[in-house]
Amino acid sequence: MSHATATIPLLHSDEARLLFGPGDSHLRQIRESLGATIVLRGDTIVLEGTDEQVESTTGAFKQLRETIKRDGIAHEAVVRRILERGNTTVPVTAESIDLFEKAKRIQPKSEGQKEYVDKIRKEDLIFCKGPAGCGKTYLAVAMALNALRSEKVRRIVLVRPAVEAGEKLGFLPGDMMAKVNPFLRPLVDAMNDMLNFEQVRLYMENDVVEIAPLAFMRGRTLNDTFIILDEAQNTTITQMKMFLTRMGEGSKIVVTGDATQSDLPEDVQSGLDDAIRRLGQIRGVGVVELSGSDIVRHRLVREIVQAYEQPSHSNRISKS
Known part of the structure; x- marks a missing residue:
């Protein structure tokens, strides 16, 4: 050698x-x-x-x-x-996402993330599936702020199903905001990482940014709005149809989810998978599937995700 x-x-x-x-x-x-x-x-x-x-x-x-x-x-x-x-990382020429603060720019960190951002720029309805930590929610929020900054939209609406991990709002203590806040916190965290606290507070007070559970979308039409539905694997087919038909003129929708973290009953089909199957080939619709190689959290997250993707020892025994 x-x-x-x-x-x-x-x-x-x-x-x-x-x-x-x-x-x-x-x-x-x-x-x-x-x-x-x-x-x-x-x-x-x-x-x-x-x-x-x-x-x-x-x-x-x-x-x-x-x-x-x-x-x-x-x-x-x-x-x-x-x-x-090796040599497959995103080239330095990958277009960054400019935010309001002059020095704040978000850069796609992998080929999958670059494809995702490109689809958001190009299409009006984007579905993104991927494991925890791959940037699907974070990049969607960044692109929403970029669209607001460049006056492509007038508002941002961040949405999540309000039923997760077997908990229902009716069984939680407190008023409605106290009940929904834990479910919506990840969206707020992403935004707080990109803007200072005062900017986020003013946007929310002036209804420029709205953060709400999915049930609050019923009966509305959202024009000139960047709409993000997070944790979409926890929507039913009926809920997904209701949500997608909220789209008005000049709006963009990004739907994100992780099929491995569904909290729906086993006999209920996910609205996310169903929507991708029904709509994935329609013009103006983009579908991106991120993977473990796109994970950008702590170095252990990738290994944790991979470990849980493997069949457990007990499952192997029960199936033998």
């Missing part, structure tokens, strides 16, 4: 620190994953190893450099995705 060497000249005095990460954490990840010897000599990074090791390591540093150039920093999760995907 041939021995190869390559050099990466540093662009400025601080670049080694950024590329190598806090306490050389990125350096250790790259070295352990790809196997090349990595040495800093003056203002140059020197790589040694097999042809494949050196080529892969050079590519990883190139992608890391592009990420830092774009975002100013690279987090551990970004380095991990670069190493897992």
